[in-house]
Structures are given as structure tokens and as C-alpha cells.
Amino acid sequence: MxxxxxxxxxxxxxxxxxxxxxxxxxxxxxxxxxxxxxxxxxxxxxxxxxxxxxxxxxxxxxxxxxxxxxxxxxxxxxxxxxxxxxxxxxxxxxxxAGSAAARRALELGRRVGVLDLTRRTPESVTSVLGEHRVAALVPEGVTRTHDLRGRAGVEASIRAADDLVAMGARTIMLACTGMSTIGLAAELAGRVGVPVVDAVRxxxxxxxxxxxx
CATH class of the missing domain: 3.40.50.1860 (Rossmann fold)
Structure with missing residues (x-):
């Protein structure tokens, strides 16, 4: 294949x-x-x-x-x-990748926190999650996919993920495939205590x- x-x-x-x-x-x-x-x-x-x-x-x-x-x-x-x-x-x-990740997130839980690239979660994601999107955040200092590259982008993303859990998320969806590029799901595994959905996977x-x- x-x-x-x-x-x-x-x-x-x-x-x-x-x-x-x-x-x-x-x-x-x-x-x-x-x-x-x-x-x-x-x-x-x-x-x-x-x-x-x-x-x-x-x-x-x-x-x-x-x-x-x-x-x-x-x-x-x-x-x-x-x-x-x-x-x-x-x-x-x-x-x-966005709609597929949103569907996967719903399979894992009904309180989904979205880690976004932009202040407005993509329609590809919101149209699937609906009321089950309980929170959405953009990592501090990130406005483009290139901002995720480097340790500063990773650390900002980790902080945002921690905040999503504090806001009630029981599953985290990574709503930017640049977060896959930097291996963010692996960085979060075992740290945030909830499932993390990688959009590329x-x-x-x-x-x-x-x-x-």
C-alpha cells in the first residue's frame, strides 16, 4: 500500500x-x-x-x-x-488530517481539548467535535507552523496542553500537523495523563x- x-x-x-x-x-x-x-x-x-x-x-x-x-x-x-x-x-x-483526528479524538473521549495553530479552531475540526470541544488554546508565541520548530515551540505547546487538561479536557487533539513534525505527542505522552491524538497518525x-x- x-x-x-x-x-x-x-x-x-x-x-x-x-x-x-x-x-x-x-x-x-x-x-x-x-x-x-x-x-x-x-x-x-x-x-x-x-x-x-x-x-x-x-x-x-x-x-x-x-x-x-x-x-x-x-x-x-x-x-x-x-x-x-x-x-x-x-x-x-x-x-x-483534521477531520480524521477529530473523529479519533471522539472515539477516545467526549471532552476534547484542542491544541490549535490559530485562534479559531479549523472548521474541519469543529464540525466533527461540536459540543465535545471543551477548550482550545494556541501555544504562546505560535502563529505559524514554523514557530513550533525549536525547543521554545515545544515548551509552549507542553504548557498549553497542561492548561487544556486543567480546563477539563480528557482527550487532547493536536490541531496542527506541524505538531506531528516536532514529535509533540511523544513529548506529552505520560505527562498530561490523558490520550493525545496526533493528526498525521x-x-x-x-x-x-x-x-x-
């Missing part, structure tokens, strides 16, 4: 591009192919960048279906930009299930 990974952060760094692929290969033993959309070096972090990404994601999905031999595609961004558009363009299943599991039919 091969999962195609659509990254919404433009990069020419091969290792960074493949970061989510490495996570998925190590966890599940499937093959991956990763590509990124063009001209968005800061990824998706507001309404404007979300809108710009949508058509690019759909175009890239069509290209990857045609050239990469994928069995399913994962839009590796918790906002799920271009998900509906991509599904209209290709025949293979297309999964959004949740998305990969959903994509594999969809590919199997």
Missing part, C-alpha cells in the same frame, strides 16, 4: 518534506510519497492562505494519483484545505482504512 501525502508548506528541503512520510512508514510499515503545494512557504495559517491552498491541493492530488501510484491521499494539514475539491478530482480516497490510519475499502 502506498499513501500519498500532500504537504501544504512549500519546501525544497527533502527531509522536511518527508517528515510526515517517515512518521507513517515507521508507525505502519506502508510506503509513502510526499509532495508539497507551491508558493506557500508559511503553509496555511489564516483564511487567505487556506483559500489559496484549496485549488493547489486539488491539482496536486490529481498529479499524485496520475504519477505516484497511490492507493489513498492524505491532506496533511489539520484545516483540511482543498479536501472537497480533491475528492472531486480523483478516484482514490482522500482523507483530511490519525489521518494515516483513516487513509489506510479507506484504501482497504
Amino acid at each position: 502506498r499513501i500519498g501525502i500532500i504537504r501544504v508548506v512549500t519546501t525544497d528541503d527533502a527531509a522536511y518534506l518527508d517528515a510526515h512520510g517517515r512518521i507513517i512508514r515507521a508507525a505502519y510499515g506502508v510506503d509513502t510519497a510526499s509532495r508539497c503545494i507551491p508558493d506557500q512557504p508559511n503553509g496555511v495559517h489564516d483564511d487567505a492562505t487556506f483559500a489559496r491552498a484549496a485549488a493547489k491541493v486539488a491539482d496536486l492530488a490529481a498529479l499524485m494519483e496520475r504519477e505516484d501510484g497511490v492507493d489513498a491521499l492524505l491532506v496533511s494539514c489539520a484545516a483540511d484545505p482543498g479536501l472537497a475539491e480533491a475528492r472531486q478530482r480523483v478516484r482514490v480516497p482522500v482523507v483530511g 490519525a489521518g494515516a490510519e483513516a487513509a489506510m482504512a479507506a484504501a482497504r475499502g
Whole structure:
């Protein structure tokens, strides 16, 4: 099985591009192919960048279906930009990391705290969680995915996760795939005392299930 990974952060760094692929290969033993959309070096972090990404994601999905031999595609961004558009363009299943992670969070508990990249939790997440989203926080000093890289971003995320638990969360959902890139779920494991849902892993599991039919 091969999962195609659509990254919404433009990069020419091969290792960074493949970061989510490495996570998925190590966890599940499937093959991956990763590509990124063009001209968005800061990824998706507001309404404007979300809108710009949508058509690019759909175009890239069509290209990857045609050239990469994928069995399913994962839009590796918790906002799920271009998900509906991509599904209209290709025949293979297309999964959004955000909605997949939200569904997984609900399987683990009904009081979900969301660790966000932006002040407004993505609709891909809120539409699934509904009233079960009991709290949402952005790590201090974080406004873009690149802000998560480095120890300061990790420490800010840990503090925010602790705060979510204090606010009543019994499951934490990481609503930014950049948090997967920095290995935040592993940092939080055993520390916060509640399950932590990693969006890349949740998305990969959903994509594999969809590919199997």
C-alpha cells in the first residue's frame, strides 16, 4: 500500500518534506510519497492562505494519483484545505488530517481539548467535535507552523496542553500537523495523563482504512 501525502508548506528541503512520510512508514510499515503545494512557504495559517491552498491541493492530488501510484491521499494539514475539491478530482480516497483526528479524538473521549495553530479552531475540526470541544488554546508565541520548530515551540505547546487538561479536557487533539513534525505527542505522552491524538497518525490510519475499502 502506498499513501500519498500532500504537504501544504512549500519546501525544497527533502527531509522536511518527508517528515510526515517517515512518521507513517515507521508507525505502519506502508510506503509513502510526499509532495508539497507551491508558493506557500508559511503553509496555511489564516483564511487567505487556506483559500489559496484549496485549488493547489486539488491539482496536486490529481498529479499524485496520475504519477505516484497511490492507493489513498492524505491532506496533511489539520484545516483540511482543498479536501472537497480533491475528492472531486480523483478516484482514490482522500482523507483530511483534521477531520480524521477529530473523529479519533471522539472515539477516545467526549471532552476534547484542542491544541490549535490559530485562534479559531479549523472548521474541519469543529464540525466533527461540536459540543465535545471543551477548550482550545494556541501555544504562546505560535502563529505559524514554523514557530513550533525549536525547543521554545515545544515548551509552549507542553504548557498549553497542561492548561487544556486543567480546563477539563480528557482527550487532547493536536490541531496542527506541524505538531506531528516536532514529535509533540511523544513529548506529552505520560505527562498530561490523558490520550493525545496526533493528526498525521490519525489521518494515516483513516487513509489506510479507506484504501482497504
